[in-house]
Structure formats: structure tokens, C-alpha cells
Amino acid sequence: MACFLAVANRKGGVGKSTTSVMLAHAAAAWSGHRVLVIDLDTQCNASLMLVGGEGWDKARRSRRTIADYLFDRFDKVAEDESQYVIANAGDVAHPRTGNGRVALLPGSLLMEDIQGELFVAQARKGKDTEVVATEVRGRLKRLMKHFGMDYDVVILDCPPGLSFAALAALDLANRVVVPFRPDFVSQFAIDRISTMIEKVHTSEDVAAIPFAERRYVCLPNYVRNNNGRERLLLDQMALDHPMLASRIPLLDSVARAFDWEETKKSMVEKYADALPHLRALHAEVFSGIPRELD
Numbered sequence: 009m010a011c012f013l014a015v016a017n018r019k020g021g022v023g024k025s026t027t028s029v030m031l032a033h034a035a036a037a038w039s040g041h042r043v044l045v046i047d048l049d050t051q052c053n054a055s056l057m058l059v060g061g062e063g064w065d066k067a068r069r070s071r072r073t074i075a076d077y078l079f080d081r082f083d084k085v086a087e088d089e090s091q092y093v094i095a096n097a098g099d100v101a102h103p104r105t106g107n108g109r110v111a112l113l114p115g116s117l118l119m120e121d122i123q124g125e126l127f128v129a130q131a132r133k134g135k136d137t138e139v140v141a142t143e144v145r146g147r148l149k150r151l152m153k154h155f156g157m158d159y160d161v162v163i164l165d166c167p168p169g170l171s172f173a174a175l176a177a178l179d180l181a182n183r184v185v186v187p188f189r190p191d192f193v194s195q196f197a198i199d200r201i202s203t204m205i206e207k208v209h210t211s212e213d214v215a216a217i218p219f220a221e222r223r224y225v226c227l228p229n230y231v232r233n234n235n236g237r238e239r240l241l242l243d244q245m246a247l248d249h250p251m252l253a254s255r256i257p258l259l260d261s262v263a264r265a266f267d268w269e270e271t272k273k274s275m276v277e278k279y280a281d282a283l284p285h286l287r288a289l290h291a292e293v294f295s296g297i298p299r300e301l302d
């Protein structure tokens with residue numbers, strides 16, 4: 009069974025999709041893992057990064073998205089879920105085949121509507137809304153888990169906010185990477201998401217859990233060199249939350265990696281001067297995930 013890795017933060021624009029795609033490419037290229045990215049966000053940024061606008065639109069029109077999968081299979085036994093997945097995605101080439109190296113379950117603009125519909129359909133059966141919410145979340149979690157059979161690593165790119173799918177992803181994840189901007193507000197966002205990930209009520213409850221036992225780890229993104237205030241803030245946050253030693257600097261090459269290109273390239277070409285930072289991040293995040301040999 010795959011390791012499920014959620015990339016999540018309730019805050020928008022902190023680099024969740026960027027981190028998801030970078031980790032996916034790194035795990036495939038440097039650990040030889042079979043990697044699937046599940047795009048849970050209506051903005052579909054991870055999908056656009058991995059297959060481009062046309063590729064995503066084709067998937068949308070042929071009903072090969074996460075929303076279609078959930079809608080089609082919600083009340084049925086999920087089998088052959090692979091038909092919803094785009095293989096050989098991403099613009100990093102496999103050195104032998106020249107194909108993209110990761111797989112993608114594309115996102116959908118309808119993701120929120122579908123979740124609403126599933127909720128309403130269940131609620132009509134006369135159940136208490138809280139029970140229905142728990143059931144919908146549980147079902148989404150099990151449906152996502154099916155993909156774990158075919159991959160070593162499944163990366164869940166979460167939307168900002170708290171949709172059923174995001175909550176299901178947090179439930180399912182073996183680990184959660186929480187990217188954040190090193191600013192004052194981020195502390196509050198991390199305090200809040202950490203209670204949800206650890207399934208406790210308050211930050212004090214989280215504080216009682218040893219770092220080594222927490223499922224989440226924070227990743228400073230958009231880090232600027234030689235910024236004393238930022239460094240101080242990060243040191244302070246590291247007292248309360250497990251923090252990766254690697255960090256992603258604010259770099260044009262990271263911003264450019266957002267743009268999918270038809271021509272496939274090597275990791276060096278794709279990530280340029282971000283490469284050493286991605287190598288460090290890869291080593292830290294994936295060191296504990298064994299490669300399953302066929």
C-alpha cells in the first residue's frame with residue numbers, strides 16, 4: 009500500500025500545489041517511486057502543472073477527473089479506478105522512455121458541487137447532518153485509498169479551506185506536509201491545521217504530542233536569504249511545530265516550474281537553481297519510504 013502524503017494548509021497561496029508537484033517529480037526521479045498526484049482543488053493548479061491546459065481539458069471532457077470518479081463510484085464498489093488516471097504526466101522525462109514520470113488523477117471545477125450533491129443525496133435519506141458529513145468524509149477517504157494499491161506514493165494536493173475532500177485527505181494521510189510563508193499570520197494557520205491533523209481540540213492538546221509522533225511537518229516556503237526577522241520567526245515556530253530543515257527559497261525557477269511545457273526535460277533543466285533545495289527536501293521527506301520492488 010502506498011504512503012499517502014497530503015500537502016495542506018487552510019491558507020491559500022502558500023505553495024501547496026508547487027510543493028506537491030516538486031515532491032512528485034523528485035520521488036519519481038530520485039527514489040524510483042511509482043507516484044500518483046490526486047488534485048483535490050477546484051482551481052486544478054496541480055493538474056495544469058502536470059498536463060497543461062489542453063491535457064486537463066481533454067480529461068475533463070472525457071470525464072476522467074477526481075469529481076467524476078467520486079460521483080461514479082460513491083454508491084458502488086470502486087473497481088478499475090485506473091481509467092480515471094493520466095499516466096506519464098508531468099514535463100520531466102524518464103531518461104529511457106522520454107515519457108512524463110508521474111501519474112495524475114486530474115482535478116475538477118465541479119469538485120465542490122459534487123461534494124455538495126453527495127452530501128444532499130445522503131441527507132435526503134433522513135439522517136442527522138453531522139452523521140452524513142462523517143459518512144461522506146469516510147466514503148471519500150476510502151475511495152481515495154483505492155489508488156494506494158498501484159503506487160508507492162500518493163500525493164494529495166489539498167485545496168485551501170476545509171472541503172469534505174480536504175478533511176478526508178487529512179484523515180487518510182500517513183504524513184502531512186504543511187507549506188507556509190514565514191509571516192506572522194502563518195503561525196495561526198499552522199496552529200489551526202495542526203489540531204485538525206492530530207484530531208484534538210486545542211493547541212495545548214497538540215503541544216502534548218511529542219514531535220516524533222505527529223503526522224505533520226511544516227515546510228517554510230518563499231524563504232529569503234539573510235532575512236533576520238524571518239529567521240527569528242521560523243526559530244520561534246519550530247518550538248511549537250515539527251519543521252523540516254530544508255526550506256524552499258523565493259526563486260524565479262520555482263515560480264517558472266509552475267508552467268507546464270510540452271517539451272519534456274530533465275530535473276536539472278526543470279528546476280535549475282532550485283534543484284539543490286529540492287534534493288534536500290526530497291532526502292528529508294522520502295528517506296523513510298521504502299521502494300517497493302516488483
Ligand SMILES: Nc1ncnc2c1ncn2[C@@H]1O[C@H](COP(=O)(O)OP(=O)(O)OP(=O)(O)O)[C@@H](O)[C@H]1O
Nearest residue numbers: 020021022023024025026168257258259262263266
Ligand atoms: N518558492 C517559491 N518561489 C517563487 N514562487 C513561488 C514559490 N512557491 C510558490 N510560488 C508561486 O506562488 C504561487 C502560489 O503557489 P501555489 O499555487 O503552489 O500555492 P497554493 O498554496 O497551492 O495556492 P492555493 O491555495 O491557491 O491552492 C504560484 O504562482 C507559484 O508559482
Ligand SMILES: [Mg+2]
Nearest residue numbers: 024025049053
Ligand atoms: Mg494549490
